[in-house]
Amino acid sequence: MKLKEIETITRSIAWGAAKILHSYYCGKNKFKITESSQDGPTTTADIKSNNYILKNLQIFFPKDIFGYLSEENYKYDSHHSRIQKDWVWIIDPLDGTKEFINKTGEYALHIALAYQGRPVVAVVAIPETQTIYFATKGYGTFVEDLNHKITQIKVSNRNTIENLSLVVSKSHRNTRFQSLIDAFSTKDIVYMGSLGKKITTILEQKANVYISISGKSAPKDWDFAAPDLILTEAGGKFTYFNGDIPFYNRGDVSQWGNFIASNGYFHEALCEKSINSLNEIDKRVIV
Template structure:
């Protein structure tokens, strides 16, 4: 079995390859028709499928299927939790609507999960040529690709802002519901920054451009592949990502949906935010 550091080296290379595939579709270099279909009311394009196939095939070639299981947005079918000790959780295109609408704010998520918790993560932002990565207990880093091939890498740390009034919320253009709108309206932090894709939102927090991201499920909920990689990137940069009651997120449980209220933050006011969110939402009941 390879070490996590060796596995990460391979995974980063795969993520850069997936970045090039998505950029070729995004910039129109790929001549295939980018026809949009819908699966459970969410858009899917040929770019999602092509990138997914590349990532899964490359991971399976590198690591096989004897020790590793695979859960991917584009191939997942309802099933019991994967029985493998180590499970890859993959989102080949996080932010498909942003990809289609050409905002540039889409991402690639690849996470390795053990005992329902992420231990290795990569989040790539193709349009910024940035690759965020982490191993549990080893910190978070961002690699920026250069046209000269001389990539730069730096360690990531969340902001030290510790007053609710000073914190900036990163929010979606879509994926809103009545509860979330009520909560955002009543929280003390009024600064907001709009960013597409969950990977992009967490990247904004670890790059100190924002401090909080909140999700509340309605008819649907974020999925394992939306959160597993970004969560580890954030926590290894010093932030927190939990349910409103402070409990950890769990992955590969047999239910891919992450129901309820979730808060990602720089960690400085995390417990206070959780308590405030539950109090504000309690006013609706």
């Protein structure tokens, strides 16, 4: 099966899962919090979306060939079997559960297919705007609306580092991270929950840069894999501060390190500035 055929199947499944999430969000179906941990809460909606995605993917992509890494299942699956597979589905059935519970609308769902650690097909669905962003390696990024109108989308061509608009996490911030944000010359800062929603904000040219630094916890593979591809296929860059690209399905699902996502035109300058600023911040803390 060709990647574009896989993309079409993935989009269809994402639409179905998005409808499930919306039905819980709008109150048509009642959800409850089933678990709360350091990584955040889990709800009935997370589980229903997860089960729907897995059931439908596995109709086309059997587990003897394809690995599956899902936020809701990874603790119970044999990761040794998954790591040995070249092809692995990486799924976040509800990215931004806190935002879902708090009714901000800033939640998403992610489905990505990785080959040897890098995403080659990806979908980020935003149920409350009824849109799906999707990409296939080498084919660009597109946005699809509820009427299935498809439009190619690209990052902005902004090429100056001054007066940036940053999009950052609402909740995963500490004094060190806030000091890093303050070190940038910013026009404004957009605080947002879901990582998928953050990256689509860059695609829609409503923000220029996303920054994340690890603290006591770190983003997981399912947070990054799908947003990574939809941004890079639209012309952007998604890297560690040192310029390295992330790899997925390595064993540890946490993406430890410091990340920047941008439109790519001034990415290297941003990386350098971030490293220098963080070094200065850390020196002040030590002193």
